Amino acid sequence: MSSSKIPCTLVWLRRDLRLIDNPALFHAAKRGQLITVYIFDEDCSGKRRTGQACLWWLYHSLKSLRNQLSQWNIPLIVKSGKDAFTILKKLLDRYNADAIYWNRCYEPFEYNRDYSIEKRFVARKIKVETYQDRVLYEPWKVKNGKGQPFQLFPCYWNQCLSLPQPRKPYDKPKFTVHNQGCVEYKYDDAGVWQLLASIADNDTSTRLQDFWHPGEEGAIQKLKRFMKNSLKVYSEKRDCIWLDATSNLSPYLHFGEISPFTIWHTACFMRHSTTRSISVPLHCTKRYLTELGWREFTCHLLFHYPDLPEKSFKSNFHQLKLEIDEEKLHAWQNGSTGYPIVDAGMRQLSQAGFMPNRVRMIVASFLIMHLLIPWQKGEEWFWNRLVDADLAQSVCNWQWIAGCGPDVAPYFRMFNPVIQGEKFDAEGYYVRKWIPEIAKLPNSYVQKPWEAPPTMLKIANITLGKTYPRPIVEHKVARELALATYSQLKRKREPPSNKNKKRKRAKKEKLKD
Numbered sequence: 001m002s003s004s005k006i007p008c009t010l011v012w013l014r015r016d017l018r019l020i021d022n023p024a025l026f027h028a029a030k031r032g033q034l035i036t037v038y039i040f041d042e043d044c045s046g047k048r049r050t051g052q053a054c055l056w057w058l059y060h061s062l063k064s065l066r067n068q069l070s071q072w073n074i075p076l077i078v079k080s081g082k083d084a085f086t087i088l089k090k091l092l093d094r095y096n097a098d099a100i101y102w103n104r105c106y107e108p109f110e111y112n113r114d115y116s117i118e119k120r121f122v123a124r125k126i127k128v129e130t131y132q133d134r135v136l137y138e139p140w141k142v143k144n145g146k147g148q149p150f151q152l153f154p155c156y157w158n159q160c161l162s163l164p165q166p167r168k169p170y171d172k173p174k175f176t177v178h179n180q181g182c183v184e185y186k187y188d189d190a191g192v193w194q195l196l197a198s199i200a201d202n203d204t205s206t207r208l209q210d211f212w213h214p215g216e217e218g219a220i221q222k223l224k225r226f227m228k229n230s231l232k233v234y235s236e237k238r239d240c241i242w243l244d245a246t247s248n249l250s251p252y253l254h255f256g257e258i259s260p261f262t263i264w265h266t267a268c269f270m271r272h273s274t275t276r277s278i279s280v281p282l283h284c285t286k287r288y289l290t291e292l293g294w295r296e297f298t299c300h301l302l303f304h305y306p307d308l309p310e311k312s313f314k315s316n317f318h319q320l321k322l323e324i325d326e327e328k329l330h331a332w333q334n335g336s337t338g339y340p341i342v343d344a345g346m347r348q349l350s351q352a353g354f355m356p357n358r359v360r361m362i363v364a365s366f367l368i369m370h371l372l373i374p375w376q377k378g379e380e381w382f383w384n385r386l387v388d389a390d391l392a393q394s395v396c397n398w399q400w401i402a403g404c405g406p407d408v409a410p411y412f413r414m415f416n417p418v419i420q421g422e423k424f425d426a427e428g429y430y431v432r433k434w435i436p437e438i439a440k441l442p443n444s445y446v447q448k449p450w451e452a453p454p455t456m457l458k459i460a461n462i463t464l465g466k467t468y469p470r471p472i473v474e475h476k477v478a479r480e481l482a483l484a485t486y487s488q489l490k491r492k493r494e495p496p497s498n499k500n501k502k503r504k505r506a507k508k509e510k511l512k513d
């Protein structure tokens with residue numbers, strides 16, 4: 001119990017597992033003593049269950065933050081359960097805390113839950129402070145001329161850019177009051193840690209540690225490396241999939257180990273830096289900030305259209321009944337479609353929990369268009385394996401590729417996996433890295449082994465159908481089938497003549513009114 005009159009604040013940590021630019025921690029630290037809590041909801045009542053790769057990340061991220069906070073004797077208590085209000089209330093009582101602070105989350109389930117918790121605490125005269133976090137522009141603040149949410153990215157982003165610049169990041173909190181001796185903490189969360197550790201410990205997880213370093217320190221390292229080496233060529237090189245020229249910050253952003261404000265202002269600083277060696281061309285900074293803009297936009301869409309995870313946004317897609325070819329789905333999942341660029345991507349996903357954006361687009365398009373498998377099947381597979389699996393970004397991107405989302409790629413835009421491979425991995429570095437069995441093929445065949453002459457295959461130690469699969473579908477045939485399938489959708493829409501008639505009738509009725 002608190003032995004002094006110094007106020008004690010409970011900080012509820014969620015997807016903000018960091019010290020730098022953490023407004024809730026910053027303000028709470030100014031008040032006096034503080035304790036922090038993370039609530040792990042294994043059943044995820046009301047929302048999507050956390051994927052396997054993300055569970056591994058979460059466990060390590062919490063461990064890392066707990067270590068950081070322990071330097072000031074600030075406890076990070078991890079609780080598990082569905083009823084966040086009761087858990088928080090018990091902690092407030094137990095530690096005699098008179099205030100609770102948190103940073104806002106924007107997924108519809110989280111937003112509604114937090115709103116009701118806030119109301120219940122306020123009614124009990126507990127001080128509640130919540131802060132903008134996770135997004136540069138809160139979803140309800142960006143509206144079109146009619147006061148409605150945007151559905152098209154360019155209009156949305158132009159509107160955002162016309163608003164005042166995102167706020168400057170907060171410094172690390174100054175923990176002025178030494179917690180030691182003020183509050184007697186009793187950690188009784190060993191069970192939850194054990195639970196988290198056991199969930200996080202599986203085959204996939206052991207592989208992930210070769211690629212990632214979860215936690216705030218890992219995020220800062222990635223940011224520095226990117227800003228120093230890659231931002232200046234981002235625009236030109238971001239699609240060179242073998243080069244690792246993007247920031248790789250998406251998992252850190254998802255868990256809030258770095259804030260979008262820190263990234264935004266670091267990129268702007270690099271742009272205006274007077275040191276010639278680090279000055280960055282305007283178009284690269286703009287391009288990078290636009291990618292952050294896409295992240296904002298997906299959050300905006302999910303907030304305003306909460307059905308997106310379950311339903312295609314375009315209602316004519318609801319009639320699309322596709323039969324799933326399990327064998328082909330299996331080949332896609334395991335990286336054995338016979339198309340090297342697709343297989344390399346899917347193998348990277350299994351090994352590293354990640355894929356560059358370009359490859360995500362290629363493999364997603366292949367599943368939906370070449371194999372005619374619903375986007376939801378692909379999204380589900382990604383969800384469990386990506387270290388950056390994020391509801392808004394995941395469903396919006398999948399719907400975009402499927403052509404059924406609000407801001408969409410046209411349904412007839414179908415990636416040719418060979419051309420994509422030759423364009424974005426011309427030297428074959430990427431496919432050779434993830435598919436060593438075809439590594440000895442020359443560049444001219446590495447994206448299409450089935451066209452290599454038999455002698456060349458022999459020299460490269462490849463027996464098609466045995467050491468590496470033949471293509472499971474032929475591109476031309478798949479393309480025609482996909483176009484036929486999707487053009488039916490178009491035809492099923494209301495014929496334009498009917499639409500015109502309706503519009504005229506509506507106009508007349510309006511005039512009559």
Ligand SMILES: Cc1cc2nc3c(=O)[nH]c(=O)nc-3n(C[C@H](O)[C@H](O)[C@H](O)COP(=O)(O)OP(=O)(O)OC[C@H]3O[C@@H](n4cnc5c(N)ncnc54)[C@H](O)[C@@H]3O)c2cc1C
Pocket residue numbers: 238246247248249250251253254291292293294295296298355356357358360361364382386388389390391393394397398401
């Ligand atoms: C089918 C599909 C599924 C995807 N699922 C996810 C997901 O679950 N989680 C996720 O974070 N991203 C997802 N993306 C978006 C994108 O692929 C990743 O954000 C990006 O590859 C992460 O790499 P990076 O951090 O190096 O990106 P950078 O190129 O360095 O971009 C910086 C940041 O901008 C944001 N960003 C970049 N591209 C996009 C985009 N297309 N949409 C939204 N935000 C973007 C990310 O937060 C990223 O970290 C998906 C894309 C596709 C096509």
